[in-house]
Amino acid sequence: MKCLFIESLGIAAPGLAGWSQARAVLRGQQPYVAQELETYQPNLLPPNERRRATPAVRLAFRVAEEAVAGSSLTADHLAGVFATAEADTSVLHRICSALAEDSRAVSPTDFHNSVHNAAAGYWSIAAAAKLPSVTLTAHDATFMAGLIEAYGLVHGDGYSVLLTAYDLRPPEPLFGGRPLLCNAGVALVLTAERTERSLAQLDIAPTSVSETTMRDASLETLRLGNPACRALPLMHLLAAEESGDVCLAGTGEQRWQLRVQWL
Amino acid sequence: MQPLGISHYTVTSAAGRGRDAHLRALREERTGLRHQTFETCPIPCWIGEVDGLDVPLPAEHAEWDCRNNRLAWLGLQQDDFLNAALQLRERHGATRIGVFIGTSTAGVFSTELAYRERRETLGPLPSWFNYRTTQSCSSPADFVRRVLKLEGTAISIATACSSSAKVFASAHRAISAGLCDAAIVGGVDSLCLTTLYGFNSLQLVSPEICRPADATRRGISIGEAAGFTILEKNTSGLALLGYGESSDAHHMSAPHPEGAGAAAAMRGALERAGLTASDINYVNLHGTATPANDASEDQGVCTLLGTETPCSSTKGWTGHTLGAAAITEAAISLLCISHDFLPRSLNTQHKDPNLRSNILLAARETKVRHVLSNSFGFGGSNCSLLFGTLP
Numbered sequence: 001m002k003c004l005f006i007e008s009l010g011i012a013a014p015g016l017a018g019w020s021q022a023r024a025v026l027r028g029q030q031p032y033v034a035q036e037l038e039t040y041q042p043n044l045l046p047p048n049e050r051r052r053a054t055p056a057v058r059l060a061f062r063v064a065e066e067a068v069a070g071s072s073l074t075a076d077h078l079a080g081v082f083a084t085a086e087a088d089t090s091v092l093h094r095i096c097s098a099l100a101e102d103s104r105a106v107s108p109t110d111f112h113n114s115v116h117n118a119a120a121g122y123w124s125i126a127a128a129a130k131l132p133s134v135t136l137t138a139h140d141a142t143f144m145a146g147l148i149e150a151y152g153l154v155h156g157d158g159y160s161v162l163l164t165a166y167d168l169r170p171p172e173p174l175f176g177g178r179p180l181l182c183n184a185g186v187a188l189v190l191t192a193e194r195t196e197r198s199l200a201q202l203d204i205a206p207t208s209v210s211e212t213t214m215r216d217a218s219l220e221t222l223r224l225g226n227p228a229c230r231a232l233p234l235m236h237l238l239a240a241e242e243s244g245d246v247c248l249a250g251t252g253e254q255r256w257q258l259r260v261q262w263l
Numbered sequence: 264m265q266p267l268g269i270s271h272y273t274v275t276s277a278a279g280r281g282r283d284a285h286l287r288a289l290r291e292e293r294t295g296l297r298h299q300t301f302e303t304c305p306i307p308c309w310i311g312e313v314d315g316l317d318v319p320l321p322a323e324h325a326e327w328d329c330r331n332n333r334l335a336w337l338g339l340q341q342d343d344f345l346n347a348a349l350q351l352r353e354r355h356g357a358t359r360i361g362v363f364i365g366t367s368t369a370g371v372f373s374t375e376l377a378y379r380e381r382r383e384t385l386g387p388l389p390s391w392f393n394y395r396t397t398q399s400c401s402s403p404a405d406f407v408r409r410v411l412k413l414e415g416t417a418i419s420i421a422t423a424c425s426s427s428a429k430v431f432a433s434a435h436r437a438i439s440a441g442l443c444d445a446a447i448v449g450g451v452d453s454l455c456l457t458t459l460y461g462f463n464s465l466q467l468v469s470p471e472i473c474r475p476a477d478a479t480r481r482g483i484s485i486g487e488a489a490g491f492t493i494l495e496k497n498t499s500g501l502a503l504l505g506y507g508e509s510s511d512a513h514h515m516s517a518p519h520p521e522g523a524g525a526a527a528a529m530r531g532a533l534e535r536a537g538l539t540a541s542d543i544n545y546v547n548l549h550g551t552a553t554p555a556n557d558a559s560e561d562q563g564v565c566t567l568l569g570t571e572t573p574c575s576s577t578k579g580w581t582g583h584t585l586g587a588a589a590i591t592e593a594a595i596s597l598l599c600i601s602h603d604f605l606p607r608s609l610n611t612q613h614k615d616p617n618l619r620s621n622i623l624l625a626a627r628e629t630k631v632r633h634v635l636s637n638s639f640g641f642g643g644s645n646c647s648l649l650f651g652t653l654p
Contacts, residue, residue, distance in 0.1 A: 087400070087421070095457055100375075104460055114461065115367065116367070117641070117644055121641065125512050125643070129510060134420060134429060138401055139399065155439075157436060174388075251405070
């Protein structure tokens with residue numbers, strides 16, 4: 001299989017508010033403190049849209065904006081993969097609550113924000129990004145599925161890709177059915193060829209090795225607590241600026257080896 | 264691009280179960296839409312409901328029981344699809360076959376019922392509710408993978424009404440990049456209150472049967488459907504020759520007024536197939552019958568193909584099956600190619616004089632070699648598929 005090049009990245013999770021903090025924590029230079037993320041105001045959205053933006057849109061924009069800021073490419077030159085296991089559970093909660101009442105007054109805004117690809121839609125509008133964009137889910141393997149889709153867009157279709165993975169902590173009572181522990185997202189800009197901004201080369205191959213875990217117990221809880229955080233072992237290698245292998249679970253019995261070569 | 268063979272396909276919608284039922288309904292111009300209510304929803308409209316979904320899944324799949332997976336299960340039983348998929352597994356191995364399923368709302372109907380059951384207490388959801396196997400958009404791909412005993416990549420693509428078109432593009436990428444050798448590509452979307460009340464809140468549900476391209480069209484009729492195809496390299500016969508995808512970057516729930524995104528998707532499909540406008544014998548339109556969609560799509564079609572290429576929407580038979588619309592219309596497009604038949608725009612009485620494309624008001628028997636099938640979704644997600652045959 002061919003390789004990908006990672007140009008830039010974004011991250012947002014409790015105690016990992018942006019790449020510079022995440023890098024220091026993952027390198028062991030700072031202790032990990034799981035501090036809640038503050039509400040993010042997306043830069044790309046106009047002020048009135050910014051106020052109305054749903055939690056999933058804010059989260060996706062936060063990590064996507066950080067990744068694009070570090071890339072040599074602008075957002076309108078990137079195809080999109082939005083990998084989110086459950087998308088906006090706060091909107092789902094409002095709609096199902098409304099449907100349980102006698103009036104059944106579903107808000108039209110909630111309805112158009114309820115589509116799984118809402119963040120992708122807002123992103124394309126805000127960034128004037130007209131290239132193909134795929135929104136997908138594969139339960140807890142959603143980040144890996146997104147990376148595979150990004151690989152296909154890069155090597156099958158010849159695009160550079162912004163991969164954005166994000167999931168929210170669902171509100172009650174949905175939390176009982178899908179206990180994702182926190183809001184978290186990661187984003188990567190991936191290209192087919194090495195550029196002057198490339199940080200690392202990434203090779204993907206099937207493997208039978210078991211999933212890589214995080215040595216720090218709190219970070220391991222975080223990894224298991226949100227599908228986007230299944231990317232943490234990869235982020236750990238990138239933070240250390242080291243070459244090495246990690247293994248991520250795919251769907252079914254599949255496991256994937258991600259080989260990072262720091263450039 | 265390297266075309267991919269479609270070695271098997273099936274579709275189940277309100278118009279019938281399986282390919283033959285759909286072909287008969289198309290030729291006899293018999294709609295599957297009925298003026299009736301869904302569950303407790305009193306909104307006066309026509310819906311495309313699939314009968315027989317009151318039967319629970321067999322015991323071995325009981326954990327996955329919900330309306331959406333029942334529809335997937337029913338769909339997999341038609342046209343001997345299940346056997347064809349199991350034979351595919353024998354040929355390629357369980358980890359080398361990808362599953363790519365489009366959906367927009369998966370099993371949200373279960374969540375709606377669960378919320379209704381807790382309305383007095385506002386406490387936890389009832390113990391029968393299983394989020395992962397019903398509500399989650401990942402459920403249909405996971406369910407299909409398990410039914411077919413596959414162990415490879417299985418993703419749900421959820422880009423609203425383009426979902427089950429984009430699965431073809433995603434599967435093609437995965438196969439051409441060597442990530443899998445063959446793919447089960449399909450879509451499943453079922454009736455629920457979210458879409459009925461939601462589209463109604465946007466004033467997009469027609470009180471009459473949907474009338475695509477009609478001068479006085481009043482909106483959509485919502486339907487449900489399941490469809491599946493097998494994509495493989497090196498086969499002869501029916502094939503995916505091209506696909507094109509684009510983002511409108513215009514509005515969350517309204518199409519680009521000049522159909523720029525639609526034209527870009529169709530252009531992408533033509534370019535990948537190495538074909539030109541004159542090679543296209545028929546366009547199966549997205550044709551939802553909302554005033555805005557049909558006008559926008561018409562501009563996109565005319566920009567790219569001119570005003571002569573025969574076009575029709577087949578949503579008059581099935582209703583708008585949302586995340587399963589594209590797979591339903593892919594199956595209809597393949598029937599058109601196999602039977603040299605072009606369906607009319609059903610329920611269209613007086614063509615909108617503002618529409619310039621060649622909307623078919625009568626069916627045609629004619630040689631059909633290449634068909635474009637359009638699907639557009641909320642968030643400005645556009646996808647166009649180009650079907651034909653391989654020698």
